[in-house]
Amino acid sequence: MDSALSSPVLIGRDDLVALASRRLAAAAEGSGELLFLAGEAGIGKTRLLAEIVRQAAGFTVVSVGASPGDAEVAGGLLAELGAELRHCAAVAEVGARVAARLREFADGDAERQRRMLVTDLTEMIGMAASGPLLVTLEDLHWADDLTLDVLARLARRASALPLLVVGTYRSDELFPRVPLRAWRTRLLTQRLAEEVRLTRLSLADTTAMAAAIAGGALPSTVTGDVFARSDGIPLHVEEFLAARDSVPDTLADAVLARAFALSEPARDLAGVASVLGRSFDLDLLTAITGDGPAAVDDGLRELSDRFFVQVHPDRSTFDFRHALIRDALYADLSPHRRRELHAKAAAAAVAAGFPAAFVSDQYERAARPAEAFAYAMDAARSAAEMSAHREAAELYGRARRTAPETLPADARAGLLTALAGELAAVDDNAGADSCYEEAYRLRMRLDDRLAAAALVPEWVAARHQLGVGLAERAAALRGRCR
Numbered sequence: 001m002d003s004a005l006s007s008p009v010l011i012g013r014d015d016l017v018a019l020a021s022r023r024l025a026a027a028a029e030g031s032g033e034l035l036f037l038a039g040e041a042g043i044g045k046t047r048l049l050a051e052i053v054r055q056a057a058g059f060t061v062v063s064v065g066a067s068p069g070d071a072e073v074a075g076g077l078l079a080e081l082g083a084e085l086r087h088c089a090a091v092a093e094v095g096a097r098v099a100a101r102l103r104e105f106a107d108g109d110a111e112r113q114r115r116m117l118v119t120d121l122t123e124m125i126g127m128a129a130s131g132p133l134l135v136t137l138e139d140l141h142w143a144d145d146l147t148l149d150v151l152a153r154l155a156r157r158a159s160a161l162p163l164l165v166v167g168t169y170r171s172d173e174l175f176p177r178v179p180l181r182a183w184r185t186r187l188l189t190q191r192l193a194e195e196v197r198l199t200r201l202s203l204a205d206t207t208a209m210a211a212a213i214a215g216g217a218l219p220s221t222v223t224g225d226v227f228a229r230s231d232g233i234p235l236h237v238e239e240f241l242a243a244r245d246s247v248p249d250t251l252a253d254a255v256l257a258r259a260f261a262l263s264e265p266a267r268d269l270a271g272v273a274s275v276l277g278r279s280f281d282l283d284l285l286t287a288i289t290g291d292g293p294a295a296v297d298d299g300l301r302e303l304s305d306r307f308f309v310q311v312h313p314d315r316s317t318f319d320f321r322h323a324l325i326r327d328a329l330y331a332d333l334s335p336h337r338r339r340e341l342h343a344k345a346a347a348a349a350v351a352a353g354f355p356a357a358f359v360s361d362q363y364e365r366a367a368r369p370a371e372a373f374a375y376a377m378d379a380a381r382s383a384a385e386m387s388a389h390r391e392a393a394e395l396y397g398r399a400r401r402t403a404p405e406t407l408p409a410d411a412r413a414g415l416l417t418a419l420a421g422e423l424a425a426v427d428d429n430a431g432a433d434s435c436y437e438e439a440y441r442l443r444m445r446l447d448d449r450l451a452a453a454a455l456v457p458e459w460v461a462a463r464h465q466l467g468v469g470l471a472e473r474a475a476a477l478r479g480r481c482r
Contacts, residue, residue, distance in 0.1 A: 006238055007212045012205035013048055016196055020052045023164055023194075028058065028132045032163035034155045034187065036140075038171045039198035040307070040321075041254070042235030045168040048198065049136055052166055056134045059164075060090055065138030066147075071179065075102050077137065077147040078121060091128040098124050114146070122153040129163040136166050141173040141180050148183045155192040171197065172307035172321070200232035209237055231322050255328035262306060265291075269299035270308055274330040275341040275365070279312075279319045287348040288341065342366035355379065357391070360398055369402035376402060377415075384418065389425035396422055413442040417455060424458065429465040436462060 010017070016037075023035055037045045053061055064080040079102055085095025101120050125135075137143070137151075151165065158165065174181045187193040201209065206227040211217045230236035239251050259267050272289055273280045286296045300318065303309045308325055309318045320326040333341070346362035360375035380395035396419035403412065420435035436459035443452035 007209050007234070009212050010044075010047060010051055011209040011212065011234070012201045013044065013051075013198070016048055016198070017051055017055075019196060020048075020166070021055055024052070024056055024059070024134070027134070027162055027164035030160070030162050032129070032158040032161045032165070034151065034158060034165045034167065034193035036184065036193055036195040037166065037168045037198060038195055040172040040233065041170050042233045043198045043200070044234040045170075045198060046138065047234070049138065049166060049168060053134065053136065056132075056164075059132040059134040060088055060128075061134045061136070062088060062091075062128075063136040063138075066140060066142035068142055071142055071144050074144055074146045075117075075121075077143050078102060078150060081125070081135070081137075085128055090131065091133070094124055094128040114149075118146070118149045118153055121150045122157065125150070125154060126157055126161060126163070129161045132162045134164050134166070136168075138168050140167045140169040143180065145179055148179060152183065152187060152192070155187055201227075201234060201237070202232065203227050206230070206232055206237055209234065210241060213238065213241055229323050229327075231324075233322070236322070236324060251324050252328040252331065255325050256332060258306070259308075259329065259332075262308075263302060265295065266299045266302040266306075269296065270303055270329050271333055271337075272341055273309070273318070273320070274326050274333070275338065275345055275362075278323055278326050279317055282316050282318065284345065284348055284352060284354070285318075287352070288344045339366050343368060346371065356382070357395060360395065364398055364402055370404060373399050373402040373404065380418070380422075384422060389422050393419065393422035393426055393428070409442050409446055410448070413439045413446070413451070416442070420462070421458065424462050424465075427465070429462045432462040433459065433466060 020035070023033065026032070037048060039045055053063065062081065062084045064077060064084055066077050079099065082095045082098030082102065085091045085098060088095070098121060101117065101124065140148075151167070154163075154165065169180060169184075174184070184193075184195070188195055203224070207218075207220075207223045210223050210226060226237055226240045230240050236251060259270060262270070269285075269289065269291075273285055275288075276284060282296070282300075286293055289296060300309065300311075304311065307321055310321055311318050320329075330338070342362045343366035346359050346366055346368070349359050349362060356375040356379035360372050360379055363369075363372035363375060366372075376395050376399040380392050380399060383389075383392035383395055396415065399415060400419060403415065407415075416435045416439035420432045420439065423429075423435060424432040436455055440452050440455050440459065443449075443455065
């Protein structure tokens with residue numbers, strides 16, 4: 001599939017589009033405001049912004065965006081805004097004045113110059129709103145302090161101007177020391193701006209988006225998997241549809257780039273946690289690291305502040321915020337390190353009394369098949385007794401993969417029969433057919449014709465579900481039951 005897939009329609013944002021339409025109408029009547037679109041990376045802020053621009057008929061539209069490093073350049077985003085204003089004939093003179101005023105900001109008392117500059121630039125941008133004006137500012141989490149000061153001053157005047165300023169920022173970039181965090185809180189508290197948060201798509205929305213991309217409905221198994229792995233983040237839906245069997249390189253690289261900004265202890269802790277799955281237990285994590293509670297607490301605090309993990313209300317369990325964060329960190333572990341951590345996790349889980357299903361998975365990933373087999377069989381029997389057929393099928397499948405070569409043929413046949421029954425219960429009839437056939441052949445080699453014949457009715461039932469004709473099924477029953 002093409003790695004540049006994108007949805008041709010905007011999905012799941014009707015309420016936000018309607019809100020923006022009302023704000024545009026109010027601005028056109030002379031009652032403007034600052035509107036913030038907030039959300040995590042990939043949630044669709046840019047796409048929604050494009051839809052707002054499309055709806056801004058009759059507005060002069062000026063669009064700029066901040067970039068990494070702009071926070072270190074005073075007025076960097078304002079300079080870009082001035083340049084864009086100069087490209088619009090109706091406000092070109094204002095753009096020239098903004099640029100000239102920024103160039104003057106060099107000599108004299110720095111604090112006084114800054115206050116005068118903020119005031120002057122606010123007045124100039126306000127003058128550009130002689131008619132309906134839409135200003136879009138992307139990635140404000142990278143904006144410099146001077147730009148934020150001007151926008152704060154402009155927010156106080158916007159209600160009396162035909163001006164709508166729409167800014168976007170990543171909610172997962174608002175670390176405690178990011179200037180935007182306190183600035184945003186101040187404006188929202190004083191009701192000088194409005195913020196809307198873009199939420200993740202539902203399963204229904206993800207299904208609709210996948211269908212729009214593919215040009216038709218996709219199987220529920222595909223959309224369910226994409227939803228689970230993407231967490232309903234639109235960009236991730238597109239990327240996972242393009243690279244269905246793995247974590248897309250673009251997303252994995254983005255996660256790892258963020259991880260390298262962590263302190264080394266926090267980065268190592270995230271890698272250890274990744275072997276435990278999307279959710280992980282605090283005590284189990286502490287037992288694996290061997291670093292002690294204080295070190296683990298410090299690492300988790302940093303991972304939480306940096307939006308890698310979030311804590312459950314019980315304070316004893318944590319989740320990676322996205323499945324892809326966990327997947328990318330896990331894939332980045334070296335093979336032997338991964339096995340080592342899984343072995344430690346399995347041993348600690350046994351000591352702590354964790355469920356056999358979890359233990360068996362950890363032992364299999366640690367390349368310890370004997371232990372994985374024993375725990376998988378125990379967990380599979382328990383799941384089957386509770387009619388948890390899908391879980392039982394998965395566990396019997398793990399037992400089949402990890403079964404020792406020395407497993408007696410009658411025990412292997414019993415395992416295959418149990419697996420076949422659970423596969424049939426979850427409508428995997430092709431898998432059931434294969435397992436029944438293998439179990440039947442083993443029984444016949446053991447000359448246990450009675451046990452072999454006992455398999456035939458369920459085996460034929462599975463073949464019926466596969467569309468095998470009556471005559472062939474009847475022949476099978478007659479031939480194999482003699």
